[in-house]
Amino acid sequence: MSGVIAVLGGVLWWRLGPMAVGVVTPTRGPAVEAVYATGTVEPTVMLPIAPRQGGNLAELNADEGDTVRKGQVLARFEDEDLDNTVRELASRARYAQAQYRRNEELAQRGFQAKLELDRIRADREAAEAALKRAEAQRGFLALTAPADGLIIRRDGEIGQFIPTGQAVFHLSCCAPLRVTAEVDEEDIPRVRVGQKALLRADALPGRVLDGEVAEVTPKGDPVARSYRVRIRLTDPAELRVGMTVDANLVVSERQDALLVPTGALRNGTLWLVRDGKLHRQAVRVGVAGAVRSEILEGLEPDAQVVDAPTEDLREGRAARARPTDAKESAP
Structure with missing residues (x-):
């Protein structure tokens, strides 16, 4: 009989005793609301260089990666x-x-x-x-550079017949590189010229490059349901033509926002440990990020927030807070 009582006591303690939960304290940091897009680095001006008269290539004097001067002979035809x-x-x-x-x-x-x-x-x-x-x-059988620039593509080999108008070289010139990104049609109303852009490229791990929205095309792609956005680069020297980048077009930015782990939120509410008990707290969420989310109203800076709430949390239940190390990160 005493054994049964002991078992029942253990069950009651498990159900009614203090529940151990991991908690974190809200942190302060930047909250950035941004529109995400993927893009490609490309020349601002790219000139195709093609013959005005077809013929067989007899001489090639430039190749991909060469820097050329205006008037320089790049190729000759027979x-x-x-x-x-x-x-x-x-x-x-x-x-x-x-x-x-x-x-x-x-x-x-x-x-x-x-x-x-x-x-x-x-x-x-x-x-x-x-x-x-x-x-x-x-004279048309000699291809010359129309401006100073960089040869970024060459199509053609010596002896090959090149028809009239088919480009042999593509010249990047006259302006720095830019990024062309595709933005979903649902997000395009929040994008405007002059908007700050933060760029990341797999080829440059750990680097964040600055940019600015220079142009938003007026006509979208009805198939891809996206709009093309041109981004001017602050420092294009580290990028190369053809690189892919992730672009975050900043809609708003606050430097001293109150932040909690995004995983702590459940439908606009948080679970708090206060006076040794669990309490559900409705909050107003600002910028929601993958790691951190901004809380605009309803939360005290020193609150103990349950970092990973589960379905068995109950209002008023006794709880024992266990501090959890939270990685500092912006949304």
Whole structure:
């Protein structure tokens, strides 16, 4: 009989005795409300360099990663046929010029009709125009850099036929790198030009880079249900074209917010240990982060907050607080 009483006593103690719970004290720190997006580093200005006339690549003088100057010859195409054409037309132009000079002298002496001289002048001008046109076409077979910049892509090998208009090089120039990010259509109303952006890249672990929203495209993608946002980089030197980044576009930021572990919240309420008992406390939540959440109203700075509430917590039940180490972190 005494054994049964002992068992019943143990059950009652387990149900009615003080419950051990882990507690934390709210901390102070920054609370950042932000819109999350993923993006890619890209040139602000990227110029494709393509031939105006198709042909076979005969010479490559630049490659990916090269820094080039405006006017620098990057590649040449086979121009043997055009060279022959230019020589032929140059010979015709010289002959036409010589013919005109001889007939001009005859006309000055009165031995040549003005009408015939006008015809010979027209022949000379036509020959010179044909020569200039052929020389210009030959010039199209040399690809030159339109501005100072960096070659970020090359498509084509020596001997390969490149059609008219197909880019052989892509040149990054004229402006620093930027990030282009895709923002969900539900979040885009909270994004505006001039907004602060915090960027993280897997290629730069532990680094947070600053940026600023420079442009929000007016038309979204109806398939992806997102809008494109351009972010200006404060220090683009550490990034490279093509890197992926995580972007947090800051909507609001408070430096001295009252913070609790996000896991302590249950539908806008916290469990507190006060005077040795459990109490449910309704609070007004501000910025909710993955690790920490901001409490705007309903919580004292020195409160003992149950860090991991469970379903068996009951209002007024005796509790024994067990301090838990909480990692300091912003939302």
